Amino acid sequence: MNFDMTEEQQMIKSMVAEFAEKEIVPVAAENDLNEKFPWSIVKKMGELGIFGTVIPEEYGGGGFDNIAHAIVAEELGRVDSSVRGIYSVQVSLVALTILKWGNEEQKKKYVPRLASGEILGCFGLTEPNSGSDAVSMQATAVEDGDSYILNGNKMWITNGGVADIALIFAKTDKNAGARGITAFIVDTKTPGFSTRDIHQKLGLRSSNTAELILTDVRVPKENILGEVGKGFKVAMSALDFGRYTVAAGCVGLAQGCYDVAKKYALERVQFGKPIAGHQLIQEMFADMIVDIEAGRLLVYRVGHLKNKGVPNTREVCVAKLFCSEMVNRVAYKALQVFGGYGFSGEFPIERYYRDARINTLYEGTSQIQKLIIANKDLGISAF
Ligand code: CAA
DSSP states (O other): OOOSOOHHHHHHHHHHHHHIIIIIHHHHHHHHHHTOOOHHHHHHHHHTTSTTTTSOGGGTSOOOOHHHHHHHHHHHHHHOHHHHHHHIIIIIIIIHHHHHHOOHHHHHHHHHHHHTTSSOEEEEOOBTTBSSOGGGOOOEEEEETTEEEEEEEEEEEETTTTOSEEEEEEESOTTSGGGGEEEEEEETTSTTEEEEEOOOOSSOTTSOEEEEEEEEEEEEGGGEESOTTOHHHHHHHHHHHHHHHHHHHHHHHHHHHHHHHHHHHHHOEETTEEGGGSHHHHHHHHHHHHHHHHHHHHHHHHHHHHHHTOOOHHHHHHHHHHHHHHHHHHHHHHHHHHGGGGGSTTSTHHHHHHHHGGGGTTTSOHHHHHHHHHHHHHOOOOO
16 A cells, blocks of 8 residues: 555646635635636636546546546635536546546547536436436436437536536436436537526535426437446446545545634634644544544545546445545534634635535435445345
């Protein structure tokens, strides 16, 4: 085992950290307040090759490894979870999923443009009445000549209102359960495809979250991703990528919470000394340090498994479960350190605390992660 970062990983870390400080930090609070999608940041991330970090060079990326991919999510998450979420969906749920399941033509057509940020992608699995029970989706795809006609609604879709392409999962056979679902790459400009932005979220307020409405959307058969009836596997494998960068983003966000709390605790004087010198405050810092370090190790272990190309669903879920719960514990303690000041928008901890909350909910709730982990070990499905 080697716990050292490679030169390449260190280089990515400093590059993204510098970008985050210079380009994201100055506008993050304002974008959050105004629910403003960070278009200029997204454009610059594309130009700098940040979206392409883990994409192979032959598809326009930087060809870095999976740990570098986590490091990008961590560094973005440290300052702005909205931007980290945009990155996760674009790269993990969409680009890597097309790379894994797409044919050569699809990979060449979409992946370089996702890597450069020329186009944005979103991932349409969840529906108004189908969340944890993803197989119960109601969206349909009916064969019609050389196309399929898609109908249905997709809910809580990150990047949904700004995406150029959407991965849409729909039933091609209503009686075949998970094996009746097919994945499609849908151009969002196709007639019948519309979106409705969702506002006033608790957190991630500068990322776009939307409902997708598909009414008789004609999608050519060449846009099937993978095979007919294999769409559920496509979705689940996408979540193996997506949950990885959620976990990494949680480590980054927890680090961000820690960093601002540390600065404050060293400056704020009560009872005649900086509050960092009080034992009950120190206990909270020790808890935060242990939590963040444990989470980071779990994430990098998954990166190591991904680099080796071995199955890692169980380990991804362990990391996602731990890190998403962990960041809420850390955000709570970090805000506690600030006392009343933490409750105001004067310090970023207020935004960090709100942004932490989504992580135990999306890309599979903590309860779903637990069921997958237990099922994998016990060999008995709870479903
Ligand atoms: N990779 C590839 N295939 C997989 C897989 C994986 N990780 N996990 C399961 N599969 C395959 C299985 O092998 C099985 O295939 P076969 O029929 O050929 O054997 C098939 O998928 C069905 O698997 P299960 O029987 O395990 O499926 P299930 O219905 O019992 O339960 C579940 C699955 C774990 C509950 C799943 O539905 C799940 O993860 N639910 C949560 C959904 C979720 O995370 N949604 C978040 C959406 S993304 C989001 O949040 C929006 C955003 O924009 C960020």
